[in-house]
Amino acid sequence: MAGQTLFDKIWNRHVVTEKHGQTLLYVDRHLLHDGSIWGFERLRQNGWKMRRPDQAFATPDHYTPTHTASLDDLTDPRAREIALAIKSNSEEFGVTVFPWGDKRQGIAHVVGPEQGITLPGLTMVCGDSHTSTHGALGCISMGIGSSEVTHVMATQTLWQTKPKTMRINIEGKLGFSVTAKDVILAVIRQIGTAGGTGYAIEFAGSAIRDMSMEGRLTVCNMTIEAGSRCGMVAPDEKTIEYVKGRPFAPKGDKWDMALKFWRSLPSDDDAVFDAEVTVDANAIAPMVTWGNSPQEAVQVTERLPDPDKEDDPDRKATLLAAYDYMGLTPGMPIAEIAVDKVFIGACTNARIEDLRAAAAVAKGRKATVPTLVVPGSGLVKEQAEAEGLDKVFTEAGFEWRLPGCSMCVGMNGDLLKPGERSASTSNRNFRGRQGVDSRTHLVSPAMAAAAAITGHFTDVRTMMEDA
Amino acid sequence: MEPFKSFKSMGMPIDILNCDTDAIIPARFLRIPLDDPDYNQYLFHDLRFNEDGSEKPDFIMNQQPFRDAKVIVADVNWGCGSSREHAVGALVANGIRVVIAPSIADIHRSNCMKNGVLPVILSREDCDTLRAHMHEAPGAEIDVDLETQTVTALNGTTFNFEIGPFDKHRMLNGIDDIGMTMELDAEISAFENDRKDYAWL
Ligand code: SF4
Numbered sequence: 044m045a046g047q048t049l050f051d052k053i054w055n056r057h058v059v060t061e062k063h064g065q066t067l068l069y070v071d072r073h074l075l076h077d078g079s080i081w082g083f084e085r086l087r088q089n090g091w092k093m094r095r096p097d098q099a100f101a102t103p104d105h106y107t108p109t110h111t112a113s114l115d116d117l118t119d120p121r122a123r124e125i126a127l128a129i130k131s132n133s134e135e136f137g138v139t140v141f142p143w144g145d146k147r148q149g150i151a152h153v154v155g156p157e158q159g160i161t162l163p164g165l166t167m168v169c170g171d172s173h174t175s176t177h178g179a180l181g182c183i184s185m186g187i188g189s190s191e192v193t194h195v196m197a198t199q200t201l202w203q204t205k206p207k208t209m210r211i212n213i214e215g216k217l218g219f220s221v222t223a224k225d226v227i228l229a230v231i232r233q234i235g236t237a238g239g240t241g242y243a244i245e246f247a248g249s250a251i252r253d254m255s256m257e258g259r260l261t262v263c264n265m266t267i268e269a270g271s272r273c274g275m276v277a278p279d280e281k282t283i284e285y286v287k288g289r290p291f292a293p294k295g296d297k298w299d300m301a302l303k304f305w306r307s308l309p310s311d312d313d314a315v316f317d318a319e320v321t322v323d324a325n326a327i328a329p330m331v332t333w334g335n336s337p338q339e340a341v342q343v344t345e346r347l348p349d350p351d352k353e354d355d356p357d358r359k360a361t362l363l364a365a366y367d368y369m370g371l372t373p374g375m376p377i378a379e380i381a382v383d384k385v386f387i388g389a390c391t392n393a394r395i396e397d398l399r400a401a402a403a404v405a406k407g408r409k410a411t412v413p414t415l416v417v418p419g420s421g422l423v424k425e426q427a428e429a430e431g432l433d434k435v436f437t438e439a440g441f442e443w444r445l446p447g448c449s450m451c452v453g454m455n456g457d458l459l460k461p462g463e464r465s466a467s468t469s470n471r472n473f474r475g476r477q478g479v480d481s482r483t484h485l486v487s488p489a490m491a492a493a494a495a496i497t498g499h500f501t502d503v504r505t506m507m508e509d510a
Numbered sequence: 511m512e513p514f515k516s517f518k519s520m521g522m523p524i525d526i527l528n529c530d531t532d533a534i535i536p537a538r539f540l541r542i543p544l545d546d547p548d549y550n551q552y553l554f555h556d557l558r559f560n561e562d563g564s565e566k567p568d569f570i571m572n573q574q575p576f577r578d579a580k581v582i583v584a585d586v587n588w589g590c591g592s593s594r595e596h597a598v599g600a601l602v603a604n605g606i607r608v609v610i611a612p613s614i615a616d617i618h619r620s621n622c623m624k625n626g627v628l629p630v631i632l633s634r635e636d637c638d639t640l641r642a643h644m645h646e647a648p649g650a651e652i653d654v655d656l657e658t659q660t661v662t663a664l665n666g667t668t669f670n671f672e673i674g675p676f677d678k679h680r681m682l683n684g685i686d687d688i689g690m691t692m693e694l695d696a697e698i699s700a701f702e703n704d705r706k707d708y709a710w711l
Binding site: 094191454 | 527538561586587593625674679694709
């Protein structure tokens with residue numbers, strides 16, 4: 044018998060039952076955020092209980108204001124209601140909550156790993172597509188819709204069709220100032236935004252092994268942008284080091300048991316994947332997206348592609364539409380695109396390492412465009428302040444905000460104005476994502492900081508050699 | 511949930527590749543409850559309306575006869591992006607019960623089925639043909655039958671589609687998953703009580 048993949052080993056241990064080709068999968072951890080309000084309402088309407096509130100954790104992120112810690116400043120009554128509901132709902136149903144004002148509050152996908160809620164070998168879900176992030180620790184973690192959120196609340200299970208498996212081997216060494224964000228943008232450029240549809244993706248290869256946990260979280264975060272609900276990395280000593288001592292991680296004897304189990308999880312040498320892809324890490328450079336799909340990415344030194352060179356008529360139409368929406372001209376060098384605002388944050392890139400990378404570029408320089416830095420959680424904020432990063436940012440003229448999703452999706456009001464262009468460390472450059480007629484370019488934190496200083500996309504490698 | 515047996519309506523071609531859920535419903539409407547009487551207005555809102563609320567005449571939903579179309583024929587990777595179920599809510603609020611596409615993003619596909627909207631996968635070629643036909647003959651109807659797994663369009667041409675037996679059963683009978691799973695409570699408890707590999711948890 045062929046060996047098993049990491050995915051199979053975890054999946055097979057969570058099968059409650061199977062019916063007509065679908066699996067009733069047991070869920071170990073359920074993350075809730077302010078948008079989960081609908082799930083609680085449906086439980087209440089039907090008089091259902093939450094089956095395992097002890098396995099659910101809640102934190103507000105999408106609607107959270109980042110400019111104020113005072114409720115009095117939340118003037119929109121609905122925004123106020125949503126911001127507060129998570130606390131009252133969690134208390135009513137017995138869920139652990141890190142409410143607004145708690146220093147553990149933050150973006151669910153930053154908080155989960157940080158608190159040790161995310162652990163190798165688990166199944167995790169959250170009513171948010173970027174739940175794929177957590178797979179970086181070697182668990183099956185998937186985004187679900189709000190009906191499914193209610194299903195998990197009521198039954199602690201989910202009906203699923205087993206996806207196929209894909210391994211993406213990223214082999215080689217990343218160059219100077221090339222980051223995890225550039226890696227995942229390069230992967231998506233290679234396989235396309237639907238390339239992973241129907242698959243669970245395991246990221247492997249020397250570049251992934253060499254990558255920090257923060258970097259792996261960034262890579263897995265954008266798995267959904269490649270069409271896959273679930274990205275993962277085999278747990279290794281780095282994972283174990285990262286998890287150790289976190290508040291909700293196992294302790295004592297349980298820790299020893301967990302270690303033994305986690306070390307058995309990596310895919311067997313003879314495991315067979317339904318698809319394998321290889322990416323050359325040495326060839327990756329800092330990336331910038333220019334269109335309205337994350338696959339519309341180019342290296343910072345490149346020019347924008349020529350739609351007339353596209354043979355596929357659909358591709359050509361997509362490119363032309365993107366040029367029209369983004370207000371750009373084919374063939375122009377990426378470095379000539381000027382930005383109006385810069386956003387450093389989001390579950391993709393709001394961890395401490397991201398802020399350090401941005402601060403390294405900002406240090407001793409001055410922003411020429413308005414720039415927001417939004418830490419992923421209260422603890423990231425605290426850590427950054429302990430390291431003096433907040434000072435670096437404010438001295439460079441960047442705004443240092445409170446944790447939340449912020450301008451990634453703008454549900455809290457942090458938005459671009461129509462026609463404005465951003466350099467953003469978030470994960471989606473869809474039309475209107477950062478506000479009506481907003482134009483988003485996705486980049487790494489270092490590249491975002493570089494754009495903040497020069498006012499246009501700039502190869503951060505040249506700036507760092509200067510320094 | 512309303513059972514889905516068959517459905518016949520005018521087809522509406524949406525010629526957008528990778529049509530994401532931010533386009534189907536922009537994020538700022540997610541705070542509005544699904545029973546809001548204006549919910550139908552939020553579908554494709556920013557493609558459909560100018561900032562002053564006037565209609566954008568170029569968008570297909572603003573053109574006759576497509577205003578009354580209840581079957582969408584889309585392009586590759588329909589519903590990608592955010593997991594927001596409101597995207598399906600906005601379809602339902604407009605009476606749309608079927609989306610036909612060459613591929614549909616996983617989370618959105620699942621959200622559709624939870625709300626009685628049938629996701630139908632046909633080949634890219636067939637979807638292209640259907641959309642072209644709807645442009646040439648506006649008002650053309652599409653007849654979708656779940657029992658026989660067929661789409662009938664183009665004056666009688668029939669296309670077969672695949673759907674898993676479990677999904678089919680649930681849609682045909684309008685079965686609410688949660689009630690059904692709750693009946694498996696004993697099995698779930700047995701699973702919870704027998705997890706040797708996870709004693710550390
Ligand atoms: S930061 Fe952005 S992508 Fe991440 S959970 Fe928040 S809104 Fe979603």
